[in-house]
Amino acid sequence: MINRGEKMIIIGGGHNGLVCAAFLARAGYAVTVLEAASQVGGAAVTHEFAPGFKVSQGAHLLYLLDEGIRKDLALDSHGLKMAGTGLATTSISAGGDYLRINGDQLDGPGAEPDDQAAMPEYLRMMNRFAGVLQRLHNRTPMRLGTTDRGDLKALARLGWDIRRMGKRDMREFLRITGINVYDVLQENFNSELLKGALSLEGVLGTFLGTRSNNSVFCALQRMSNGARYDLPAGGMGAVSEAIAAAARSHGAEIRTSARVRRILTExxxxxxxxxxxxxxxxxxxxxxxADPKTTFNRLLGAQHLEAGFAHRVRNIRSNGCVAKLHLALSEPPRFTGLPDEFTGDRLVIAPSLQYVEHAFNHAKYREYSKDPVMEITVPSLHDDSLAPAGQHVLSAVVQWAPHNLKQGWSEAKVAFTGRVMDVLAKHDPEIRGKTLYSELLTPADMESGFGMTGGHWHHAEMAMDQFLMMRPVYGAAQYRTPVNGLWLCGAGCHPGGGVMGSAGRNAANAIIESAGG
Amino acid sequence: MRTVHFEHRDHWRNKVYPSPFHSRQKELNVLRTWSRWYDYLSVPAYFDATLEYFAARNACAVFDLTPMTKHVISGPDALPFLNRLVTRDVAKIKPGRVGYCVWCTDEGQVIDDGTIFHLEPGRYRLCSQEHQIDWLMINANGFDVDIVEDTHDVAGLALQGPTACATLKRMGLAGIENLTPFGLAHFDFSGTQLMVSRTGYTGDLGYELWIDPDHAELLWDRLFEAGELHNIRPMGSDALDMTRIEAGFILAGVDFMPAMHTVRPTHTRSPLELGLSWLVDFNKPLFNGRRALLEEKARGSRYRFVKLDIEGNKPANNAYVFDRREKNIGWITSAMWSPSAKKNIALATLDMPHGKIGDEVLVEIYYQRELKWSRVMANARVVKDPFWDPPRRRLTPPADF
Incomplete structure (x- = not known):
């Protein structure tokens, strides 16, 4: 039992830690956030990687931030502004064809009439299914096998959410949720540029190929907030700063450069x-x-847990696969065939399902993709605070770059950067000449920089077996851990990764509830 | 782990080894019957299980323990590792001592029971009925500990019965009579070390002898030579089973389902449900199953493990147990006519709250007389003490013969 006014410590000032701190402070608890880095935000930070060039170091698009959190914490009044909202996704190709997806509208030379006709129904279906997941996001996961009324009610509610979609949609929901995006996209569309681009919703940030089961689930999870891509002004760090400001305004103390070595138990x-x-x-x-493996294995020590639980923690899949490329450019990129007005879109290099699947194949064998998939933004086109006047920054999520690379990343980083630049140069032949400075962050860099096991963006792979009452593992899925007084609030918990904040708020609610309100 | 160099190099076909005592067992195995005990051939009965049983109760009997799964656990964290693993406080097992223990899942359900030998400060041997290396490796996460399964590197013989001490003395184990129950002693034996523990599975005076497999046959020969005047006999697993039921000892897979082999969650048993609450030390801050067992203690167990004294002389194997109103309240897990106690005895699992000491229950026994099946509802009483617990089991030094 925690009394109001009694000290609470949050290890890690990532966005979830800050959200948790803000809600606890708002409820009257004395919260101290201990952040290892010199700035708050964890992987949601803006970083000056070259003099005058700033970029979102981890995630570079905001698409899952919970509207309720944004409103409840009054983030807009704490400085959160968008430089770009509702970015269109444009699938580019080396041949100069492109296809622009703007809501349910398809344009550009790659767009086909059949696909244009099919797109609204596909989006309706996916958004409806994603809504089922979205309604789970802001609650503590129910436990299975209990007779607790709350658990049973939550389960019944999930069942009802699925059932009330009607026979046709429910059947389709149950059919596709566990399968792969490859099959679903083949059923719906013709254009390879379109299918490649849409498949990324299911595989970005995961150790999944287009043909891996669970990829539809991941796509639904990504689309659960309306699949709307925003660019925060000042980069992702501005989001973290706004949450931190909200937390401070409620009385939370935030200490940076305060790295926790271990959690003490009695x-x-x-x-x-x-x-x-x-x-x-x-x-x-x-x-x-911190992610569950860091929390339990490193900070606490597995010897302080029962063996079955510790074993489940050890088996969490958290092999990060994402590399991040940052370029400081003397002039904006100019992609073959793409009108300049679209360079500020969310650009993807995923010209076909086959291309994406082949890019993933390497990861299975602990190799990096020979022809990687990319999600590119040029945020400086929307936000002139990120680069000197007339100059630009390019930020790209690059897959696959598995953390457990055979030869290790210190050896492979230069060669992989070369591959990534080659792929970019196929789309903008001038890119090397425009590049003033480049930086590639591998999963190994993200592991050491952000303290995330495996450099995994979501702390633990997003998948149905690591979701809801199984995230991070059975026995810690209600934010409470087997160690009394130790709680989790990170992306390793339900509802998972992406700059969402829900895990942090759900954890705060669970803690407040356990203290009796 | 050393590979055993036996003459039968094709063990990979079935992974059943002859025991290091096989050449001697073969000579004595009149019935020519072998059973499989995990990795080894074992003898159910050499000639007649009842005669072998009487040897264990009235003279001394030799049982081949080699197939027991054995592990050496050492390293700086050996003690904390074991203390997190098992339910009792291992710190209380001093060097040179042996302790009986059980270990559980996080849910407080028994995985197996076994013995911990504190070989020397910080170095332990864990003997178990079931294979445990997977669970031990899972448990090693977070500990600085070395775990080696050395089942094949240690040959073991149990020597059990009233003349056991005299036999060992005659074999030249000076001072063996001073070994207290659950004590360990080491002796030089033809250039190797012979470890002797005063332990056993018969509830009687008895010892277990541990040696490297190369000296196994010599140990067997010397033992039988020394025991000749003390009526030493080989004993198979059937006779051993009779002695352990009389002593009230549980057997994995018979009296309870090991948790790791159980599919249905309600079919496992907690230590409290097996009459082993004396092995659970809640003063330890953490061990596997502690939280669940504390909850069970507060909430009440589902089952009670009891000893039954049944009227008549028809063994109650596989029988259902009823209360006085003939409501089914449980079943027999082990049963026999006890020649030493002169009682019809059984071990049973009863639904709570049945089975308090002194409770009267009914046992439905089916039996055959000249092939004709009959049924009797026999009266039975729940008793506290083991059916066989002679003072010589604990007496140090034991009486000479």
Missing amino acids: GEEACGVELEDGSVIEARCIISN
């Missing part, structure tokens, strides 16, 4: 944390925004 109770500098902070409520 018997089966958490009793404090020890920092890297050796100092100890006592508290009876410790909330970890």
Whole structure:
């Protein structure tokens, strides 16, 4: 039982940790956030990678941030502004064809009439199915096998959410949710440029190919907030700063450059944390925004857990696959065949389903993609604070770059950067000449930089077996862990990764509820 | 793990090894019958299970323990590792001592029971009925501990019965009579080390002898030579089973389902449901199953494990148990006519709250007389003490013969 006014510690000032801190502080608890880095935000940070050039270091598009959190924490009044909203997705090709997806409208030389006709129904279906997941996002997952009224009610509600879609949609929902995007896209569309681009919704940030089961589930999860891509002004760091400002305004204390070395326990109770500098902070409520493996294996120690639970934690799949490319450019990129007005879109290099599947194949064998898939933004076209006047930054999510690369990343990084630049140069032959400075972050860099096991953006692979009451594992899926007083609030918990904030708020609610409101 | 160099190199066909005592067992195995006990051939009965049983109760009997799964656990975290694994406090098992223990899943359900030998400070041997290496490796996560399964590197013989001590003394194990129950002693044996523990599965005076497999046959020969005047006999697993039922010891796969082999969650048993609450030390801050067992203790168990004294002389194998109103309240897991206690005895699992000491129940026994099946509803009483528990089991030094 935690009393109001009693100290709570949040390990990690990523967006979920900050959201959790803000809601706890708002409810009157004394919260201290301990962030290892010199700025808050975790992987949602803006970083100056070359003099005068700034870029979102991890995630570069905002598409899942919960509207309720944005409103409840008044993030807009704490400085959150959008530089671009509702970015169209444009699938580009080396041959100069392109296809622009703007809502349910398809344009450009790659658009085919059949696909144009099929797109509204596809989006209606996917958005409806994604809505079922979305309604689960803002609640503590129910437990299975209990007779608790709340659990049973939540399960019944999920069943009802599916059932009330009607016979046709329910059948389709149950049919496709567990299968792969390849099959579903083949059923619906002709154009390879379109199918390639849409398949990315299912595989970005995952260790899945287009033909891997679960990829439809991942697509639905990504689309669960309306599939609307926004660019925050000042980069993703501005989102974190706004949440931090909201947390501070409610009285939360946020300490940066305060790396936690371990979580201290007494018997089966958490009793404090020890920092890297050796100092100890006592508290009876410790909330970890670190990923589950870091929390349980490194900060706590598996020996302080029962063996079955520790084993489940060890088996969480968290092999990060995403690399991030940042280019400082002397002039804007100019992609073959693409009108300049569309360069500011969310550009994807995924010219066919086959291309994406082949790019993934390498990852299975612990190799990087020979021809990687990319999601490119040029945020400086929307936001002139990111680069010197007339110059630009390009930010690209690059897949697949598995963390467990055979030869290790220190050896492979230069060669992989070369591959990525080659692929870019096929689409903008001048790109090398325009590049003033480049930076590639591998999953190994993200693991060391952000403290995420496996460099995994979502802390744990998003998949049906690592979702809801199984995220991160059975026994810790209600934010409460087997160690009394130790809680989780990061992306490793339900509802998972993406700059969403829901895990942080759900954790705060669960803690407040356990304290009796 | 050392590979055993037996003459039968094709063990991979079925992965059943002859025991290191096989050459000697073969000579004595009149019935020529072998059974499989995990990786090894084992003898159910050499000649007649009842005679072998009487040897164990009235003289001494030798049982081949080699197939027991054995592990050596060492390293800086050996003690904390074991303390998280098992339910009892391993710190209380001092060097040179042996302790009986059980270990559980997180849900507090028994995976297996076994013995921990504290070989030397910080170095332990864990003996178990079932294969455990997977679970031990899972448990090693987070501990600085070395775990080696050395089942094939250690040959074991149990020597059980009233003349066991005298036999070992005659074999030249000086001072063996001073070994207290659950104690360990080491002896030079023809250039190798012979470890002797005063342990067993018969509830009687008895020892277990542990040696490297190369010296196994010599140990067997010397033992039988020394035991000749003490009426030493080989004993198979059938006779051993009789002795352990009399002693009230449980057997994995018979009296309870090991949790790792159980599909249906309600078919497992907690230590509290097996009459082993004395092995559960809640003073330890953490062990696998602690939280669940604390909850069980507060909520009440589902089952009670009991010893039954049944009227008549028809063994109650596989029988249902009823209350006085003939409502089914459980079933027998092990049963026999006990020649030593002169009682019809059984071990049973009863639904709570049935089975308090002194409770009267009914046992439905089916039996055959000259092929004709008959049925009797026999009265039975729940008893507290084992059916066989002679003072010599604990006496140090034991009486000489």
